Amino acid sequence: MLLVNAAVGRRLALLVAVALFATAGAAPAHAASVTRQVSFTADDGVVLRAIVGGEGSLASRPLIVEDSPYAPGIDSFAGSAYNYVELQWRGTGQSGGSLASAGPRDQRDLAEFMGWACRQPWSDGRIGLYGFSASAIVAYDAMHLGLPCVKAAALMSGTVDLYRDLLYIGGINNTAPGLYVEGAIFAPWLANLPARQPASVPASGGGFATAPTDVASHSTEDGYWLDRSFKGDPQRIPILADDGFYDVESRGAFLTYRATRDYGSHLLVIGAHDGWPSNTSGPFPQYARWFDPYVRGVDNGIDHEPPVSL
Numbered sequence: 320m321l322l323v324n325a326a327v328g329r330r331l332a333l334l335v336a337v338a339l340f341a342t343a344g345a346a347p348a349h350a351a352s353v354t355r356q357v358s359f360t361a362d363d364g365v366v367l368r369a370i371v372g373g374e375g376s377l378a379s380r381p382l383i384v385e386d387s388p389y390a391p392g393i394d395s396f397a398g399s400a401y402n403y404v405e406l407q408w409r410g411t412g413q414s415g416g417s418l419a420s421a422g423p424r425d426q427r428d429l430a431e432f433m434g435w436a437c438r439q440p441w442s443d444g445r446i447g448l449y450g451f452s453a454s455a456i457v458a459y460d461a462m463h464l465g466l467p468c469v470k471a472a473a474l475m476s477g478t479v480d481l482y483r484d485l486l487y488i489g490g491i492n493n494t495a496p497g498l499y500v501e502g503a504i505f506a507p508w509l510a511n512l513p514a515r516q517p518a519s520v521p522a523s524g525g526g527f528a529t530a531p532t533d534v535a536s537h538s539t540e541d542g543y544w545l546d547r548s549f550k551g552d553p554q555r556i557p558i559l560a561d562d563g564f565y566d567v568e569s570r571g572a573f574l575t576y577r578a579t580r581d582y583g584s585h586l587l588v589i590g591a592h593d594g595w596p597s598n599t600s601g602p603f604p605q606y607a608r609w610f611d612p613y614v615r616g617v618d619n620g621i622d623h624e625p626p627v628s629l
Contacts, residue, residue, distance in 0.1 A: 353377055354393055359435055361409070361428050365416040366516075369406040369432070374399035377441040381614045382468075384436060384446055386429045387454040388418070390507040397607035400615060402441050406432050408457070410526040411504055413511045415519040418504070418526030420533065421453065421481065423546050426461035437468035447610040448472040448556075452568070453500065456481065456547075459575065463550040471613035473559040473606040478571035479549035479578075482540045485568050494534055496567055501530060549575065557583040559609040561602045563590045576627070585609070586627045 354372040361367060371377060372393035383397055384404040390412035393403045408425055409416030419425050437444055446468040450458040455477025478484035486497050505527055515523070537543040552558075558579050562572035576586035587602055595601035611617040 357439075359406075359432050361416075361431055363424075365409055365414075366519075367406060367409055367415065367428060367432065368413040369404055369436075371402060371404050371439075371441055373402040373441065377402060379440060379443045381445040381447065381610075382436060382442050383449050383610065383614075384433065385449045385451075385454050386425075386432070386457055387450075388412070388504040389453070390511060396603040397447075397610055401447070401610070404436060408453075410523040411508055413515050415516070415523065416526075417522045418530050420530050421457040421460055421547050425457050426464060429457055429461045430464040430466055433469060434467040442468075444468055445470055445614050447614040448474075449606065450474045450477055452476050453504075455571070459549045459571070460547055462552040462554065462556065465554055466556070469554065469556055471557050471559070471610055473561070473602075473609050474572075474575070475561045475602060476563075476566050476568055476571070478568035479574050480544075480570070481547045482544035484570050486534060487538065487540070490539075492538070494531070497534060498531060501527060549578070552579055552582065555579075555582040557585075557613055559585050559587060559606065561587040561589060561605075563594070564588060565591055580626060583622060584626070585621075585624075588627075588629045 352374055353376055354370055355377060357369050357371055359367045359369060370393055372395065373380060374395065380400065380402045382404055383401045384406065385391075386406040386408065388408040388411040390407050391405060393405060395401070395403050406429070407414040408418070409428055410418035416424075433446060436442055437446060446466075448458055448466065448469050448471070450456070450472070452475070455474035456479075458472060458474055459477055459479050486492075486494050508523070508527070512520070533543070556579075558575055560572035560575040562569050572586060572588075576584055587605060589595050589602050608619055608621050611619055612621055
């Protein structure tokens, strides 16, 4: 129990740190000064919500996209050369549908949305994929579907094997972190409830009740969990995989690097846990450097640097 509580505490510390970075730590010059709410209809008819932001206007630019259940809003960490998109998972934020814990439907939503976003007037057809924790997990798990227009990814603290790395470590129930994460998703859902379409409330609210039951009913690594694991990357997307040695999901970045290093992926180990040293900007400057050559075509030499750094 102490180990589980420690893991939950670390996750809480990082969520707070990311929130603080998004609201106060980003340089004012990089603030997304223009934002717009957009709607996307998945192939099953469910309407998903997203926020698009850009510096000064929503002119055609490369995109940095995050697909998150936390509804965190826009953080323009890579500067004004990009537009930024926050897609809200189905059943979370203001999106319709029901929470499915990064399952096949969530993965398909991401792939479909990328194809749609790539063709919008605020996109120039080049996308960088960013993710933290849940949004990194769904990015890893969706790569086998093909992600249109994605040129590179920077993914922090995301497991590639949800069963073994987080919820049933060594086959032993470790679901307390999952329950905490669900609470962190539920809080912004409540905050967005007044703006939600009333007809979508029963399905989205019900997802928060069924998700823990689904996890508890699959105590062995069966097909439910295999559907929620990394299944390869046919696009050969170069990934900057980032984590700490003692993060609750620490294997994800290491296994991802081993699986994709032939595609030019790098591994960044920063901090002891899934945070970063005090009085630093953490991995975000490195993420900006990662996206610039692959997404914007800016030769900054990062592809010639050591692929593993601490």
